Amino acid sequence: MTSGMRLSQEGIVAALAALLFVGFSLTLSNFLTVNNLISLVRSVSILGILGIGMGLVIISRGIDLAMVATMVVASSWVLSMVQSGTPLGWALLFGMGFAILVGAATGILVAYALVPAIFTTLAMGLIVYGTGRAYLFQVDVQNAPSNYPWFSFLGTGNVLGIPMPIIAVGFLALVMWVLLRYTRFGRFVYATGDNILAARIVGIPVRLLIVAQFILTSLIAYAAGIIMSSAVSSMSTRIYNSTMIYDVLLVVVLGGISLSGGRGGVRNVLVGTLLVGVLLNGMTILDIPYTEQNLIKSVILLFALIIDSFINPRDEQTAQQQQGDI
């Protein structure tokens, strides 16, 4: 029953995206231009990468609100290190270490201290941002180095005419798809999201699994940050104060990954990304003021959440439970 419903939810979202795309192409003269499509693709690809990471934790009934902070601070730190003379390779390695540290700390708090993920990551986001601004770099905009062509290539180059960010999304999506679908790790992620008690009894190391997920998500956020700084040749910490994290949630929930855990996959993220990307781009061209754009997005997010809690209730069998109550 639900498998059909899930399929159709994906289908509906994909169709909506296509419809919007066609609609915008026909009505907006500068929608279907090369420049615009490139900017669409760029914004969409960052959202897509973050969405894949967020999707992973949400499937196991977690959430990571610190993704944007990790993305911004880790990559800004890398850029600032390079500016003060550190070789890029080393800087990238340090940044990665930072991301792993953040993910591990979050995971340990969630899995071992049993702090709900939503609050842990909310606080962790602020801590990461604060640490970055206070100790890791001084100005809020860091410029990307220009003397590393391969670094610029990550964000601006293209292979066979396909822009690198898109390749990055595709590659990550493929890896995550295989990971979720065809490895024991992936099956464990779904099992934990579905029923953590049953997962534990069946012998899954649920705590380690949660830590591993947060580290992975943190690394994905870091990767998004690197590609973003390469693509726009700079990184601004002000992004942390934007609504980006809600866009990521919108992508994931709209695509059909349920907040009740255990349902959805990479496909859902991709579909959600397409729809949100086209929508955001169209609204920008239409010159809808930023605040109104946020209003529209938040209303859509709310609706997606309502629909999610209707078709994927946390507890499908509550009614049957009554029977055992004799």
Next chain:
Amino acid sequence: MTTLLSFRNATKEFRGVPAIKDINFDLHEGEIHAIVGENGAGKSTLTKVLAGVYQLTRGEMFLDGKPLVMKTPGEARHRGIAMVFQETNLVPSMTVAQNIYLGEEEMFNRLRGLYIKAQRFLLSLNFYVEPEALVSSLGAAKKQMVEIARAVHHQARIIIFDEPTASLTPEEKFHFFNLVRRLRKDGVTIIFISHALEEALALSDRITVLRDGEVVATDETKNFDRNKIIDAMVGRSLSDELYANAGERRPRPYGEMALSVQNLSKGRIVRNNSFSIYSGQVTGLFGLVGAGRTETMKIVAGVDKRDFFHGGVVKYNGERVRYRTPEQAVRSGIVYVTEDRKSEGFFETMSIAENIHMGELGRKSNPLTVVSRSEAKALAKEWIKRLDVKAIDPDARIIELSGGNQQKVVIAKAAIQKPKLIIFDEPTRGVDVGAIVEIHRFIEELADAGIAVVVISSYLPEILALSDRVLVVRQGRVVEEMTIDNASEAKIMFAAVH
């Protein structure tokens, strides 16, 4: 004696299955009436109907000779029927006084006034509880006092106690009994549900025995004794087809000692529990609800942790083990099949095949191993056949199955882990008769294959039908051990109640 409340042909069904049927029951004004019976005999259902939690499917209730229909617990309270549950319904973060007057707060609430009022009231009941104390800081007995005070405050005429003494110390019990007698003197009628027959005999004026949802005996307490009650409780027809051969089976021989437990302790639930389990036979673990059977075996399987200090020793195949997670237990061959399949048994978003396969996945360690879907399905198919799961398609979702078939899937998920010691906790709870037969057959197969099997059950015929050896648990420890050829329902029940 005037009749205060009565049931006439009262039946309550859950999905067509009667929990109580054709109950005729009279409650006299000002008496203490004990209701006894096995787990699942219908005691809770009967009292919940009385407390307005459930409505009768058929039949009638009368209060003061007038028909009584109640749709909500609030209505019952309104008519002076109060229920004191095993787990109290108090707000732990509030004080005693606030709890007693909960729901009657005025716009501007003066705590001092409230405390003085509560103090007077509690003293009038001879309850020595500090009105300003937080409920969370009170012991079980005092909490019960608060709950009773609340019931009296609401001018309850009938107070129902559901297993009130289960969590009390002997001294607290003594106070509780005095309290109940005092309430009777004040004209309150009391229904007292208990597993403890001595308490029922000591305290009550009349006793009603329930079995399988029916009243089998009701009389004045002086006409009962312990044996008479036990006979009434278990006197079911042993010709019951399902359990026909119980009692005449010969036990399987003892295999190796798989598990030896010494002085296992966990809080007040498991207390100095010592016993052994042997391979190649079924060990039945019988006890009443709350005896600590599940908790004991969950500790063995790494699901729960024992006390850190003086927690006792668990030896598995001769080696001391202390599992911190089920993962470690599963790897070394101890598997636990839960009594609550919905909340910790299966994965509701997954298919039957995926559920069964999850057992296989959980048994191994490397997380990056590739999972072959076709292999998973083949494996699942094999087990579906072995356990005779009635499903058209292994890809069907597990929540589309009946309770019995869900249980089979949960069992398959555990059996696929190649256990050396498997623990079934209430393996046939909420399972239809056909599936019970198949599950029992499978459990026997496992024992025949040399696996150490433990079956926890609250249903005596099931224990008798399956076990080679019966361990009786009472108050957190194994108190009696017998082989099946010299066990009987009455003997087991005698050991289980105190």
